[in-house]
Amino acid sequence: MRRRSPPALAVGVALVLLAACSSSSDSSSTSTTHPSASTGTVAAAPTSAWKSIDRDVVAMGPDVSFLAASVSPGGRCEPVHAVAASTARPTASQFKLFVLGALAEQIRSGQASWKQTVTVADADRSVGNSKESGSLQFAATGARVPVEEAATKMISISDNTAADILAKLVGRAAVERQFARWSDHASANTPFPTTREMILLHYVAGLGDRYLATPKAQRAAFLTSSVDPVPLAQLASGYSADPRFIDDIEWFASPADVCRAFAGLQQLDEQKALAPLDAILSREDAGIGLDGSVWPTVWYKGGSEPGVLTLGWLAKNRSGRTFVVQAMVSNPDAGLSTSTITDLVGVAERAFRLLG
Numbered sequence: 001m002r003r004r005s006p007p008a009l010a011v012g013v014a015l016v017l018l019a020a021c022s023s024s025s026d027s028s029s030t031s032t033t034h035p036s037a038s039t040g041t042v043a044a045a046p047t048s049a050w051k052s053i054d055r056d057v058v059a060m061g062p063d064v065s066f067l068a069a070s071v072s073p074g075g076r077c078e079p080v081h082a083v084a085a086s087t088a089r090p091t092a093s094q095f096k097l098f099v100l101g102a103l104a105e106q107i108r109s110g111q112a113s114w115k116q117t118v119t120v121a122d123a124d125r126s127v128g129n130s131k132e133s134g135s136l137q138f139a140a141t142g143a144r145v146p147v148e149e150a151a152t153k154m155i156s157i158s159d160n161t162a163a164d165i166l167a168k169l170v171g172r173a174a175v176e177r178q179f180a181r182w183s184d185h186a187s188a189n190t191p192f193p194t195t196r197e198m199i200l201l202h203y204v205a206g207l208g209d210r211y212l213a214t215p216k217a218q219r220a221a222f223l224t225s226s227v228d229p230v231p232l233a234q235l236a237s238g239y240s241a242d243p244r245f246i247d248d249i250e251w252f253a254s255p256a257d258v259c260r261a262f263a264g265l266q267q268l269d270e271q272k273a274l275a276p277l278d279a280i281l282s283r284e285d286a287g288i289g290l291d292g293s294v295w296p297t298v299w300y301k302g303g304s305e306p307g308v309l310t311l312g313w314l315a316k317n318r319s320g321r322t323f324v325v326q327a328m329v330s331n332p333d334a335g336l337s338t339s340t341i342t343d344l345v346g347v348a349e350r351a352f353r354l355l356g
Contacts, residue, residue, distance in 0.1 A: 067255035093303030095251035160195035191220035243307025
């Protein structure tokens with residue numbers, strides 16, 4: 001990761017939700033056709049169509065990655081087209097796929113259950129969601145919430161407080177292990193910060209610099225001793241749309257990692273005890289114009305904060321073939337264009353047409 005100094009005195013609201021399978025390409029695009037064990041081959045799309053997608057993605061920001069992949073019945077991501085798909089990028093809220101994975105693993109092992117309740121505590125309260133959304137950010141202190149409801153809010157409205165409560169339930173180490181299962185960049189997410197910790201590190205003056213000056217082996221202790229006690233009121237000194245520390249203090253993953261996360265969750269969903277995963281991840285339109293009669297299953301998770309936009313979909317078509325499209329755009333020096341989300345959704349729609 002390259003280090004760039006953050007804009008001086010920028011204090012901003014972060015982590016607002018907008019609402020792979022390894023690839024050998026880090027600096028150029030690749031387009032390939034891969035066999036599927038049960039469904040034949042992915043039809044080869046015109047090279048010009050993929051090149052058009054590449055041009056549009058590259059124009060969105062200085063740091064971009066893209067992956068279109070098929071997912072085998074065994075859960076292996078097989079790249080069809082890739083641009084820097086194994087390069088780690090800031091993910092914003094897409095890290096919540098890994099929290100969901102850690103939760104699912106604990107439910108599978110009997111350490112947790114969908115029906116058990118978690119408690120909303122002030123120490124776990126984060127920011128970044130609207131009151132109208134029903135976010136746990138605005139729930140009464142001491143409120144008891146079923147785990148399944150918290151997980152649904154974490155994904156469907158990208159509820160930061162729900163994510164932090166669930167991360168606390170499974171434990172920081174469990175989320176780090178989940179990154180190790182699905183990501184080639186697990187060390188970049190150790191220690192794993194909650195959304196509350198991330199926001200404070202980004203926007204409380206001097207705190208992020210102190211964190212970066214702390215040896216990596218001591219950063220988990222720094223989070224507990226020097227970040228967790230900081231009141232959220234210290235964020236109130238002002239807001240801006242300037243990116244903060246997105247190349248240094250973030251959650252990181254590549255499109256290949258995110259594809260593995262989607263594919264891993266799909267494999268977990270096949271187990272009876274984990275059946276709620278489909279409802280938690282499913283979106284009827286998922287912000288993308290996929291015909292429901294052609295694509296009966298569509299999962300979505302995206303994320304954004306100043307300078308970062310990540311959008312990812314897993315979709316299964318009526319023939320039973322599964323595909324993932326993941327796009328990542330970031331700029332550590334300036335906010336992204338207001339049209340970036342619309343443009344990126346359009347790119348994903350074109351990619352699914354080429355795939356399915």
